[in-house]
Amino acid sequence: MKYLLIILFFSSQISFAERTKKGILNIKKIGFLYNKTQSDNFIFNDKDFTYVADTYKLRAFYNLGSWKSLDFELIAQPQYHVIQH
Numbered sequence: 001m002k003y004l005l006i007i008l009f010f011s012s013q014i015s016f017a018e019r020t021k022k023g024i025l026n027i028k029k030i031g032f033l034y035n036k037t038q039s040d041n042f043i044f045n046d047k048d049f050t051y052v053a054d055t056y057k058l059r060a061f062y063n064l065g066s067w068k069s070l071d072f073e074l075i076a077q078p079q080y081h082v083i084q085h
Contacts, residue, residue, distance in 0.1 A: 028062060028073065029059075030059065032059070037051075038053075039052070051083060055080070056080040061075055
């Protein structure tokens with residue numbers, strides 16, 4: 001699955017780089033984030049409570065425009081969490 005996501009990432013970068021579109025909601029950047037956490041960390045380490053959490057995030061950044069020295073972006077970020085207690 002990891003290799004499939006890497007191939008998807010690079011193929012989307014190539015396809016978005018080849019054409020320029022005019023409009024308000026054009027994807028400026030895309031990204032993927034995977035995070036795995038466990039209960040054995042230095043901040044919260046309780047022997048009676050354990051958990052494992054996996055987080056998957058897909059991010060899409062849309063350029064909305066600029067005003068003076070400010071740039072406005074819209075970030076669409078669907079997430080999927082798997083938590084085991």
